Amino acid sequence: MAGETNASTDAPHVRFIGVQKTYDGASLIVRDLNLDIRRGEFLTLLGPSGSGKTTTLMMLAGFETPTSGEILLGGQVINRVPPHRRNIGMVFQNYALFPHMTVADNLRFPLRVRKLSADEIEARVRRALAMIRLEEYAKRYPQQLSGGQQQRVALARALVFDPQLVLMDEPLGALDKNLREQMQLEIKHLQRTLGVTVVFVTHDQGEALTMSDRIAVFHQGAIQQIDTPERIYEHPVNSFVANFIGENNVLPGIVRRMEGGTCEVELDCGPRVLAHPGPVGMGDRTLVCIRPERVVLDPPEGHPNRLGATVRETIYLGDQVRICLAIGEQQEFVIKVPISRFDPGWSVGTTLHVGLDPNHLHALDAPAG
Numbered sequence: 134m135a136g137e138t139n140a141s142t143d144a145p146h147v148r149f150i151g152v153q154k155t156y157d158g159a160s161l162i163v164r165d166l167n168l169d170i171r172r173g174e175f176l177t178l179l180g181p182s183g184s185g186k187t188t189t190l191m192m193l194a195g196f197e198t199p200t201s202g203e204i205l206l207g208g209q210v211i212n213r214v215p216p217h218r219r220n221i222g223m224v225f226q227n228y229a230l231f232p233h234m235t236v237a238d239n240l241r242f243p244l245r246v247r248k249l250s251a252d253e254i255e256a257r258v259r260r261a262l263a264m265i266r267l268e269e270y271a272k273r274y275p276q277q278l279s280g281g282q283q284q285r286v287a288l289a290r291a292l293v294f295d296p297q298l299v300l301m302d303e304p305l306g307a308l309d310k311n312l313r314e315q316m317q318l319e320i321k322h323l324q325r326t327l328g329v330t331v332v333f334v335t336h337d338q339g340e341a342l343t344m345s346d347r348i349a350v351f352h353q354g355a356i357q358q359i360d361t362p363e364r365i366y367e368h369p370v371n372s373f374v375a376n377f378i379g380e381n382n383v384l385p386g387i388v389r390r391m392e393g394g395t396c397e398v399e400l401d402c403g404p405r406v407l408a409h410p411g412p413v414g415m416g417d418r419t420l421v422c423i424r425p426e427r428v429v430l431d432p433p434e435g436h437p438n439r440l441g442a443t444v445r446e447t448i449y450l451g452d453q454v455r456i457c458l459a460i461g462e463q464q465e466f467v468i469k470v471p472i473s474r475f476d477p478g479w480s481v482g483t484t485l486h487v488g489l490d491p492n493h494l495h496a497l498d499a500p501a502g
Contacts, residue, residue, distance in 0.1 A: 147330070150202055151201065152166040155200050163355075178351060228284060234275075264292075265286065265288065266285075299331045306335075314343075320344065350365065369411075380467065387419065388410070391410065400460075402460050407491040428488070438488060444457075453471050454472060
């Protein structure tokens, strides 16, 4: 179970070319999907329920057939290759372990199916158990393991036969928060160590940001943006991505001026602000977005976007305080302040000034309706 440690610059390991999927011949679950996945990368398909991410994964696994288009794995078209011949590992949310088999036998199963020698099977099982640090649990049955241990076994079973690709469908959804966060790091560490290509499906934005080399954000059957976690978070290309990934303040308005790399927006709540323009033009309705942690408290007088605000609520969160503000008639505006910088005098009704850095203030599309 060894491989590359970094994504290579060779031809894509997986390609979707013009792939579409419909079940009724009318509505497209996946529409005109063109996607390249690099060898050795961790790509997350992220989106709400019904966005097409799981259908995309199932087509890659071979459990669904594209209505049109081609899927290539290692340069070969696999549209009609049955799942068991694709050499792909799968990890599911429900683990899908055989309850009547011991941990070791669960790991032996995919190796026996591939008719490896007995010695090779035992060597691989030993390596897999060491990899997940469960050597002493080899003779236990799945029901005798914790949820986290079962997930480790499921992961090892997906990797033990050196697959071309590993697909993971919401694999951590059944775990509690602390264990889920621990498993996120363990899976990412294993993926980097082995250099295996992973396609991971989730609707959890934090999980995607933590684990991925790249994230493909799905909505209504199409990829809205595909990029690194940092670029997705800091530079969303449209209002759907901005609002789906993390928390955002959204201020509606109208673009009044375009100049160079900035635009001036007249907010519905009154003030005018300078912002980084997305897919908007002069006179367009826009949603101006900024992350709560990017808002500056008490900016200097010369700040380009210095707005007055009134405290509506403060919420203590341990390491930080969440302050809910009103800006004019805009009653939903949130900032996050480290606990060390919070002033207990900022009580309900207190007037503050906030600064919205134009480099972090994005003027994005305003969806109709």
